[in-house]
Amino acid sequence: MNREESALTRRQWLLSLGGGVALAGWSGMDLEAASQASSAALPPGIYEASREHLGHALADRGGFARLPADSEIEIVRPRSGRFQPAFFTQTQYPVIRRLVGLLLGEPEAAVIVDEIAEWIDLTASDSAAVRAAAHALSPAHHTLAVHYYGAQAVRRLEEFDPQKTSREGLAWLDTQSQERHSRTFAALDEPAQIAILDSISDNRPDVKTENTGTRFFHYMKERVIHGFYTSRAGLDELGYRGNAFYASPPGCEHLYA
Amino acid sequence: MNDEGKAAGVAYIERTNRAAREVRAKVVVLAASALESTRILLNSRSPRFPNGVGNSRGVLGHYLMDHTTLEGGGGKMAALKSSVREPVGRPCGYIIPKYVNTAGPYRNKNFLRGYYFAGDGRQELYGQAFSTPGFGRDFRRKVRESIPYSFGVYAQGECLPRFDNYVALDPEKKDAWGIPALHIHASYGENEHNMAKAMRDHLGEIMDALKLEERNSPRDELNIFGKNIHECGTARMGKDPKTSVLNTYNQAHDVKNVFVTDGACFVTQGCWEPTLTIMAISVRAADYIADEHRKGNL
Numbered sequence A: 001m002n003r004e005e006s007a008l009t010r011r012q013w014l015l016s017l018g019g020g021v022a023l024a025g026w027s028g029m030d031l032e033a034a035s036q037a038s039s040a041a042l043p044p045g046i047y048e049a050s051r052e053h054l055g056h057a058l059a060d061r062g063g064f065a066r067l068p069a070d071s072e073i074e075i076v077r078p079r080s081g082r083f084q085p086a087f088f089t090q091t092q093y094p095v096i097r098r099l100v101g102l103l104l105g106e107p108e109a110a111v112i113v114d115e116i117a118e119w120i121d122l123t124a125s126d127s128a129a130v131r132a133a134a135h136a137l138s139p140a141h142h143t144l145a146v147h148y149y150g151a152q153a154v155r156r157l158e159e160f161d162p163q164k165t166s167r168e169g170l171a172w173l174d175t176q177s178q179e180r181h182s183r184t185f186a187a188l189d190e191p192a193q194i195a196i197l198d199s200i201s202d203n204r205p206d207v208k209t210e211n212t213g214t215r216f217f218h219y220m221k222e223r224v225i226h227g228f229y230t231s232r233a234g235l236d237e238l239g240y241r242g243n244a245f246y247a248s249p250p251g252c253e254h255l256y257a
Numbered sequence B: 001m002n003d004e005g006k007a008a009g010v011a012y013i014e015r016t017n018r019a020a021r022e023v024r025a026k027v028v029v030l031a032a033s034a035l036e037s038t039r040i041l042l043n044s045r046s047p048r049f050p051n052g053v054g055n056s057r058g059v060l061g062h063y064l065m066d067h068t069t070l071e072g073g074g075g076k077m078a079a080l081k082s083s084v085r086e087p088v089g090r091p092c093g094y095i096i097p098k099y100v101n102t103a104g105p106y107r108n109k110n111f112l113r114g115y116y117f118a119g120d121g122r123q124e125l126y127g128q129a130f131s132t133p134g135f136g137r138d139f140r141r142k143v144r145e146s147i148p149y150s151f152g153v154y155a156q157g158e159c160l161p162r163f164d165n166y167v168a169l170d171p172e173k174k175d176a177w178g179i180p181a182l183h184i185h186a187s188y189g190e191n192e193h194n195m196a197k198a199m200r201d202h203l204g205e206i207m208d209a210l211k212l213e214e215r216n217s218p219r220d221e222l223n224i225f226g227k228n229i230h231e232c233g234t235a236r237m238g239k240d241p242k243t244s245v246l247n248t249y250n251q252a253h254d255v256k257n258v259f260v261t262d263g264a265c266f267v268t269q270g271c272w273e274p275t276l277t278i279m280a281i282s283v284r285a286a287d288y289i290a291d292e293h294r295k296g297n298l
């Protein structure tokens, strides 16, 4: 044994424990190789965006970081030119946009209305694939999903069909509008549209009675809540300032005096 | 393995080009996390160690543990409703240290060991929106101005080490590199289930004392084994090579220049998170390795 070797300190041993990982080819690789390695398909499971990311969105006042063009993150679907809905038809989509505006009490032109309506179209168009993925879980992953999210949430993923709910709901709105005013929902003025929404909202007098309209309202409101309160505009409205901590515990100042 | 019965080094696959390589070493330290280190040992088969290094007594892979949790307790703290957004949405994350089975009044003869409680109390961000009726500007004002406070609580308990909770090489399944994967055989036993009953009663008492409204009851069942991601054991320490894999300094009884310095070495797990203990044990093992190396014992 030579002198250098015998003089190994604890620190050097600890460092070489870390070095062992590099030797195995994990940390020494170049970026290109790393991106190839990470392009492998995700393991089966049910994925949910983390709410912790909200803080980052807010902290970055200079605007959101640009995501790579082929990113799989929901909201980002790069496009040039006018938005083309992937699920809703050219006549349905303006009604979805209108409903988002009414549910938020925002004017037609508000950017947030576009953001949320586009996201609803995206999730509706992806929903069949999400359902198929939920059905295709292996028994082990299914068990795990039930333990993580609860049986009810997993069943909803397997069964709930936003496309059907929307298609039937939009048709229902038109039938009601025709019955009441001999016009399509889109052609009604705002008070008439709101009156129809009032009759199916969760504030309606007969909350217990459900129909195609109330189910559609429930779906749209749930989407709008998620869309709005995770957006910059919604988080600002809530006064949310991102992940933060108290420098000293309020109410316990004497501890630090 | 070399002629002296020591490990000569490690074989690995280069990730970028899949080339098989070897590095020679005086000492091999495994710290790949509990199950990975054990998998490497199980896969290190040779004529001398046909069942893997560290497995001459059939103990390697056994005594797998993962904490038990009973989750889902909580509700709203009605007295704390506010119209003002707090600068920090989480006024408190808390831990109530384990007191069950510590002293007289807290003894419970239905199970060994115990559990602690943790959770958080916080101002809701927008959860209240789903139960706020209506829509439009008025709805948004209510969501903004009537902010409830939620309280959540769960219990995490110790899992006893049992021989029948174990990992073994899967006869068929391989990982992406063609190396045999592990099959995990694990379930909670009587002690854990008895402990869960006490956890549930205790959680109920806490929720009663806080007068929580719109309650979520804690789940009836313990979380599935493994959900707690605090897997430990499978290459346990011990003085007796017949019943353990490593000695008290994380050194393999079978091969003196092989060390395992992660949660695989745990003999018991307590009810606490494992990482600080893993780190302390690693530092201690590193000291020992340096010493033994200096003395020429490795």
Ligand SMILES: Cc1cc2nc3c(=O)[nH]c(=O)nc-3n(C[C@H](O)[C@H](O)[C@H](O)COP(=O)(O)OP(=O)(O)OC[C@H]3O[C@@H](n4cnc5c(N)ncnc54)[C@H](O)[C@@H]3O)c2cc1C
Residues within 6 Å of the ligand: A020, A021, A024, A026, B031, B032, B033, B034, B036, B229, B230, B261, B262, B263, B273, B274, B275, B276, B278
């Ligand atoms: C989501 C989550 C939350 C947790 N929260 C807590 C907590 O709050 N408190 C706590 O104390 N513990 C927590 N734990 C447990 C804790 O993370 C682990 O106990 C701890 O990280 C184990 O440390 P380790 O060094 O043994 O393994 P790891 O931290 O897993 O490190 C092992 C390393 O070895 C590498 N490796 C594996 N195989 C090979 C190989 N064949 N060749 C080369 N390199 C390899 C891995 O890439 C990895 O970098 C949590 C675990 C999870 C998953």
